[in-house]
Amino acid sequence: MNTGNKLSTANIVLLFSILILVVIVAVPVILIFITAFFENGKFNIAGIAKILSDPDTYQALLNSLIIAAGTTLVSTTVGTFFAWLVARTDLPLKKTMKALFLVPFMLPSFIGALAWKVLLSPRAGYINKLLMAIFGLSKAPIDILTIGGIIAIESMYLFPFVFLQVEGSLERMDPTLEESARISGANLFTITRKITLPLVMPSILAGALLVALYSLAHFGVPAILGTEKGIYNIPTKIYERIYASGGSFNAIRVGTILSTILVISAALILKLQDMLLKKGQYQIIAGKSMRPMVMKLRGLKIPLLIISILYIGITVILPTVTIFLVGGLKTYGLSFELKNMTWNNYLKIFQWKMTKDAIWNSLYLSLGAAFVTMLAGTMISYVIVKMKVRGKFILQFLGVLPFSLPGTVIALGVILTWSGRFGINLYNTPWIIFVAYIARYMAFSIKSNSASLSQVSDSLEEASRACGATHWQSLKNIVIPLIKPGMISAFFLIFLPALRELTTSVLLYGPTTRTIGVAIYALNEDGETVRAAALASIALVIIFAGETIIRKFLARLDQAKVKVQE
C-alpha cells in the first residue's frame, strides 16, 4: 500500500540521488560540450574545425589512436595466449602462474614507465649502457621514448584485462562443447579453430575494448615516455596546453574539444561492447563442473613455463626492483653498488614537505572519496534496483554515464563547474580533487552495489515488512547487512585506484594539493629521478599492502558466499 507519506519519502530519495549525479556528473559534462561547441553564445563549428586541423592537435589525435590500437593489439595477443596457456594446457604451477599474471595490475603503469625510462632511455638507460659496453656499440640499441615504446609499456600493464576475461570464459566453458566436437572426429587444432576460439571471441573482444578504452584516455605512460620527445596523445596534449598557458580559458576550450572526441570514442567503444555482450555472448557456461580438455605441451612444457616466468620477471619484478634501487641512489646515474646507496632518500620522503603533503593528500582524499562515493552509490543503486518510482530511468542513464568519461574529461568538467561559475570556487583546494574522484569512481560504486543489491531477493525485505518492521528498519536490519560485502568491496575498488590516481589529479592540483601520483610525475619532470623513485617505492609498498588486504578480504567473502549457497 502506498500512502502519500511513503511516496514522498521515495521521491525525496529519488530526487536527492538525481541531484547528486547531476551536480557531480551531468553538469561537468554538459559544460564541456557547451564550451566546446559554443563561443560567446554562438554555435561555433568553424572554431572546432580550426583546432582539429591544427597539426599539433591533429597529431595528438592520431597518436592517441595509434597508441590505443597498438596497445590493444599487443595486449590482446599476449593476454589471450597466456589465458590459453593457464586454462587449457598442462603448464606446471598453473595456479601460481594465474595469480602472477594478475600482478601487473598492481603496478601503476606510470611507475612502470618511470622504471623503463631509467632502464631503456637512449641517453642514460642502464640496460642501454650495459648493452653498449658489452657489444661495444656507439649508439643506444633500444629507444623507449617512442610510440613503439609507449605501446610496449602500456601493453605490459594492461594485458591482464584481456587475460582475466578470456581465462575466465575458457575455464567456465562447458567442456562437453569441445568433447562433442572431439567425438565428432575433430582433432585439437580443428576444435580450437572452429569451436573454442569462436566461443570465447566475445570475451576476447570485450577485454580488447576495455584495453582500448583505457589506453585511449591514458595519461601516465605517454606523459613520462612521450613528452620529452614531443610525442603527445590527447590527454597529454590537453595537459600541456593548459599547463603552458597557466590555465587560460582558450587552452581549456581546446581541451574541451579534444575531450569531446574522447567522450564520443569512449561512448562508441562502450556501445560496441554492450552490443557484443548482448548479442555475441553465448550461454557456454557449464552446469556440471567437469575438468576442461587440456592440451599436453610435452616438450614445450618447460620452455613455456620459463617464458611465462621470464615475462612476469621482466614486466613486474625488474621494474619494481629498479624503482627501489634508484630510490636508494645517492645521485641519479651512479651504478648500483653498495657504496652509492643510502637509506636517506626514503627517510627524507617523510620529511620533505612536498612528498609528505602528497602522501597525506592522497591518503585522505582517496579514503574520503571512497567513503562518500560508496554511500552515495549504495543509495543510488538502491533506487535503481529496488524502488518502484517514476523517473528512475534518469538515474539509470546518469549512473552509467561516468563509465564513458575518461579521467581527463572529468578533470576539465570539474574545473569548468567548480571555478566560481556557480558561486563556488574550489580551484587550488583539495576539494576540487575530492569532487573529481567522486565523479570518476561513482560508476564503480554503482556497479558493485547494484550487483550485490540485485542478489538480495525482494521477498527478504517483504518478509521483514510482513513481520512488522518499517521500511527503514528493514533496510537497516536486513538489506544493509546483506549488501555490506558489496559496499566494502566498492570502498576498496575506489580507494586503491584513487590512491595512485594521476590522470585527473594532474590537471587539478595546486601548490599544496599534490597527490602521490602528481608528486612522482612532477619530481620526474624536474629531473629529480631519485626522489621520484623513492616516493614511487613508498607508494608501491602502500599499494601492495592494500591489494593484499583486499584480496584476503575478497577471498574470505567468496568462501562465505559458497557456504551460504550450500
Added chain:
Amino acid sequence: MAQLKLVDVTKKFGDVIAVNKLNLEVEKGECFSFLGPSGCGKTTTLRMIAGFEDLDEGELSVDGKVFSSSFKKYYLPPEHRDFGMVFQAFAVWPHLTVYDNVAFPLQIRKIPRHEIAKRVKMALQSTGLTHREESYPGKLSGGEQQRIALARAIAINPKVMLLDEPLSNLDAKLREEMRFEIKDLQKKFGFTIIYVTHDQAEAMALSDRMLVMDHGIVQQVGHPLEIYNKPANKFVFSFIGLSNFIPVNIEEGKAVIDGSNETASFEAPLELGKKAFLACRPSEVDFVEEPYTGANQLPPAIRARVARRTYLGDIVDYKVAVGNAEIRIQKPRRVQGPIEGSLCTIRINRTLWYPLE
C-alpha cells in the same frame, strides 16, 4: 561376438577408485543402460568408452578391435572412435546454425558437399527438425536443442551411440516423449546404445539389459524385470523402485518385526543370524479384510496402525506402524483402505531378506 567388451576396467582419480574391475559385454543392437546414484562411476565408465578418459587398468574393445588397453599400452583418441554421443547439457554449438552443427562431423570426415547435404537432411528429418535448419540453437527450446544433439550424433551413422543422461535437462513430459523417439531412432538405424542415467524409470523403459552400479562396483547386470524382481542385494533393491526395509528379530528361523508383540512370525532363511531386514515393495503389501487370525497363515497377517494416509492422484500412499517399524503401502485409489489413525490388518505378499549390513 560381443560388440563392446570391457575387461577388468579400472579407473582411479587420486586415491578414489571411480570404477573397479568392471567386466561387461554388450551385444550388437542392444540398448544397454548404466544405472546408479551420482558419483557411482557410470559416467566415468561411459567417458572411458568414449575415450575422454584413459583407463588405468583393463582393456576395452569394440568389434574385436582394441580401443584402450593397459596391457598393450594403447589408447585410441575419441576423435578416431567413430561413436555418436549425446551429452546431458546438449553441447550444441551456439555459434553454428542447426545445419552446421549437424554437418560438422561430416565435414571433419571430408565427405563431399552434396552427400553432406543429403545426410544432414536425413538426420534432421529423423529428429523432426527439418524446418529449423537455418536457426541458431540459442533460439530453440531445450527439447529442440537435444534433438540437434541427437541429429548430430546419428549423422555419421555410428555403430555405437553413447548417451550421457541425455534427458535429465528436459521437463517430465518431454522426457517421456524423447524416450520413445530414441527407441524409434535405434530401430531405424540399428545402432547399439549405451545409456547412462540415474533415473530408474528411464532405464526400465529403454533398456534391453541394464547394469546397476554403486561406488565403482557393478551390483547387478540383467534384464530390467529381472533386476526389479530379483535384486541381487539391498542396494539394488532400494535403488530400483520404492522399498520397505523392516527390522526383524529372528529366533530359530522365525522372524518377528522388531518391537511388535505379534505372535505371528515369518519364515526367515536360516543363514541370516539374529537380526535382519525383511524387504518388500509398497505395492506388494495388502490390506486384508478377513478377521484377524494371526499366526496360522502364511504369509502371516499382522496388525498395524495407519499413521498417515496421502493421496497421490491415482494412488493412495499409506504409512502404517508395526512395532518399531514403519511400512509404506501404496494402493490404487479404487481399493478401499483404512482411514488415518485406525487399526488394520496387512499382509506382505512377497518378502526378501537381507542381513543387517
